[in-house]
Amino acid sequence: MDRRGAAHPRPGLPTVRGVHHLLGRFRAAKTPETFRAPLREQRTPRNVEVVIGVASVTFLMLLLGALSESPVLLLGLLVFLPAAASALCSVRQTKFVAAWIVLVVVVIVLLRHGDGRSWLNRSLMMLLTLALGAGSVYACHRRIRREDEMLRLRSTAAAIQRHILRPLPLLTDDVLVDGAYEPVQEDRLVGGDIYDVVESSWGTRVLIGDVQGKGLPAVGAAFAVVGAFREAAHQETTLTALVDPLDASAVRHNSYAAQTGDDERFVTALILNIDAHDDVQVINCGHIAPHVLHNATISTPALDSGVPLGLAELATEPATVEWFTFPAGATLLLTTDGLTETRGPDGTFYPVTERLTERVSLSPTVLPHALFDDANAYAGERGQHDDVAILSVRRSPFR
Known part of the structure; x- marks a missing residue:
């Protein structure tokens, strides 16, 4: 890996087609019945x-x-x-x-x-x-x-919303990504939280973000950023170059929103590059830091908090790439503030680190849903107040 911020290109690694086929069937099984073609008898x-x-x-x-x-x-x-x-x-x-x-x-x-x-x-x-x-x-x-x-x-x-956010789990040659995604509006599939995973020539690029606001008004900005990420992730060799089109997409969306009378919105985001090396590249655009789970321990990389997407013109310095260790067998937990800002009946915030410590032994496919269910129980009658995205990223055993 190049410490200047660029990941080394790599030749295409063989993909386990059987695993992809099983994952496809698993995604179909997780698709809500409401959006399948229901029979009249139902x-x-x-x-x-x-x-x-x-x-x-x-x-x-x-x-x-x-x-x-x-x-x-x-x-x-x-x-x-x-x-x-x-x-x-x-x-x-x-x-x-x-x-x-x-x-x-x-x-x-x-x-x-x-x-x-x-x-x-x-x-x-x-x-x-x-x-x-x-x-x-x-x-x-x-x-x-x-x-x-x-x-x-x-x-x-x-169908349109499924093209904005791909159904989990997602598999690449580097990682297996699973998680829980719950918009605050229960009858919607997509809200203001976004994620995506792209397998590129320089490694697997992972995006998790949170659009200012929630619900349907934030979907437009979410679609703009996700679309820009999918395109740029295959073209840009460095993460710093990858962030530029994401910021530009948020700025363009805000210009369109101003013409239609909608509110301008910024997007907090984490953009990561994961390859065969133990070090992971990351750029933090004002988002929550990830948690690394390894050997029943939890660590939180100390990352500088940059400027959210759409506000790059206000930054005094350009976005910089940082590194943290993500060893083999470890799990990377990425969240949005829909989890961290969940409040209990007494108004206290959900203790993510404490609850995560109690569940560190859970499998990566179970952990996100367990945290989400626990946060809902913690909120009690207050209920879910914001969109929630929780991703578990595990080094793929199929490489």
């Missing part, structure tokens, strides 16, 4: 459940009508059953419920005897039942169509 009750439910309600109404000697009055409640089915069932199931209720009402009305005035009332009851049944089928059709439209929109949004 969103509606089964046919047998509908039949049993309708038969039970009909029998109950008829029994109560016989006991109270006012069946026509209770039929007024029964005719609203198709409306309930339209909110829960498929169109075909709603048609069945509506047809069944119409049949029951017509049979009961025809079997009843009375004067002309009562026949008028019964005729109105049959017309009302028929109208409510037809309206329920139409309402169900509209609901299903809206659900399908929302499903297509969510699937499209999920």
